[in-house]
Amino acid sequence: MNDEPTVQPSPAELKPAPDFTTFMRAYQDMVYSTAVRLTGNDAQAEDISQEVFLKAFHHFDMLQTSPSAGGWLKTVATNLSINHLQRYRRRWKFFSEFAKPDDNDDSPAVEFPAADSDVLASLTQEDRRQWLEQALAKLPEHQRVPLVLFHFEDLPYDEIARRLKVSLSKVKTDILRARAALAQILVRSGTTHESADQTLA
Amino acid sequence: MNSPEQKNPWEDALDSALKSLPPRSAPAALEARVLAAIAARQAKPWWRKGFAFWPPAMRLVFLIVTATLAVGTAWVLLRNAGSSPVAAIGDTLGAAFRWWGQARSLAGDLLRLAADSLSPAAQLWLLTGIGLIALCYATLIGTGAALYRIFMRPQ
Numbered sequence: 001m002n003d004e005p006t007v008q009p010s011p012a013e014l015k016p017a018p019d020f021t022t023f024m025r026a027y028q029d030m031v032y033s034t035a036v037r038l039t040g041n042d043a044q045a046e047d048i049s050q051e052v053f054l055k056a057f058h059h060f061d062m063l064q065t066s067p068s069a070g071g072w073l074k075t076v077a078t079n080l081s082i083n084h085l086q087r088y089r090r091r092w093k094f095f096s097e098f099a100k101p102d103d104n105d106d107s108p109a110v111e112f113p114a115a116d117s118d119v120l121a122s123l124t125q126e127d128r129r130q131w132l133e134q135a136l137a138k139l140p141e142h143q144r145v146p147l148v149l150f151h152f153e154d155l156p157y158d159e160i161a162r163r164l165k166v167s168l169s170k171v172k173t174d175i176l177r178a179r180a181a182l183a184q185i186l187v188r189s190g191t192t193h194e195s196a197d198q199t200l201a
Numbered sequence: 202m203n204s205p206e207q208k209n210p211w212e213d214a215l216d217s218a219l220k221s222l223p224p225r226s227a228p229a230a231l232e233a234r235v236l237a238a239i240a241a242r243q244a245k246p247w248w249r250k251g252f253a254f255w256p257p258a259m260r261l262v263f264l265i266v267t268a269t270l271a272v273g274t275a276w277v278l279l280r281n282a283g284s285s286p287v288a289a290i291g292d293t294l295g296a297a298f299r300w301w302g303q304a305r306s307l308a309g310d311l312l313r314l315a316a317d318s319l320s321p322a323a324q325l326w327l328l329t330g331i332g333l334i335a336l337c338y339a340t341l342i343g344t345g346a347a348l349y350r351i352f353m354r355p356q
Contacts, residue, residue, distance in 0.1 A: 024232060032227035046228055053235040054242070129222055151219040183211045 020060055024053055027070060031077045037148045038081035040137050048084060052077045078153060082163055085141065135185040143178035146171050 031052050036045035055076055056063055063069040136144060146164065149155045155163070161171045247255050255263070278290065319327065 021232070021236070024235060028227040028231055029224040032231065033224035036225055042228070046231055046234070049227060049231055050235050050238060054238055057235075057239050128218060132218060132222055133225070151216055179211055179215055182215060 020057060020064075023056070023060070023064060023069070027073050028053070030070065031073050034074055034077040034152070035081050037136060037152060038078065038145055039085060040139075040141065040144055044084060045081075048077065048080045051080055074153070078149070082145070085145065086165075131186055132182075135182050138185060139178055139181055143174050143181060146174045147178035147182070150175055 028049065032045055032049045035048040035052075036042060039045050039048065052073060056069075056073060059072075063072060066072070136148070139147065146160050149160045149163070150157070157171050157175075158168055161168045164171065242250075247259065252260065252263075278293065315327075316324065
């Protein structure tokens with residue numbers, strides 16, 4: 001996969017930064033967030049972010065005058081994270097998988113929690129942020145990665161399937177299961193939180 | 202099972218909740234790490250960097266030298282081959298891989314010597330020993346893989 005997209009101007013992006021340190025400060029949270037949500041691992045995300053900014057430094061002459069630098073960095077961070085996960089998966093495949101994952105998923109039906117999805121709206125912003133980040137980190141990789149690509153990167157299903165080299169149906173099923181798992185975790189967290197509040201009261 | 206196409210009330214709620222998440226703060230050490238890596242990369246001499254980072258003059262010199270070498274080699278081959286450049290290439294490759302034929306011949310001689318000097322019973326013991334070693338090796342790999350899958354499998 002080519003990690004380095006071409007830089008194309010887009011008026012909606014941030015203004016170019018005057019020097020590389022300022023440039024890096026402007027984008028490091030975005031790059032790190034992209035990597036950490038995809039990999040689910042802080043140390044790996046830091047390594048990937050470093051690699052992204054080293055590539056950015058190499059292309060800095062072009063990036064500092066480009067209004068689409070943010071998009072370029074996000075794409076490179078996404079590609080490097082996916083490459084990293086695929087490399088790791090290939091390396092450990094022999095030891096970690098008894099059978100090839102089957103696209104024809106006949107495992108039990110996906111069950112969403114009975115509680116209303118309004119539970120999310122009832123949480124404070126800080127609680128919601130904390131629980132969502134924790135819930136995302138708890139998801140298995142094969143569910144988290146397509147979910148992040150779909151909801152954070154706004155990639156369509158077929159593009160996710162192409163990038164992850166899996167079938168379209170597997171992507172759809174994994175995203176559905178990831179949403180159900182996320183909802184379960186959030187409802188459980190919400191229930192625990194409410195009971196804790198009641199106990200304290 | 203549920204159809205992935207089926208719209209669920211959680212989908213929109215999760216989508217807006219996930220999209221509203223603020224970016225995670227990068228570790229404080231990231232900036233220093235990147236700047237140190239850039240400094241280390243810049244401190245490397247040009248000949249230890251990739252070709253794309255070489256000074257333009259050195260890249261030009263390198264291209265001229267390699268092109269000269271390639272043309273010179275082709276000229277020597279053609280000159281020695283008379284009218285057939287393909288034959289010259291065949292001769293060169295044949296000379297380069299002559300060791301392979303010699304190695305095969307040596308291995309064959311050694312095996313024949315072993316067969317002549319060992320009795321049939323000793324040969325059977327030798328083959329059984331080799332088979333046992335291979336079996337132990339396969340068992341070790343298999344046990345290691347099974348233990349890894351049971352206890353260390355990444356979640």
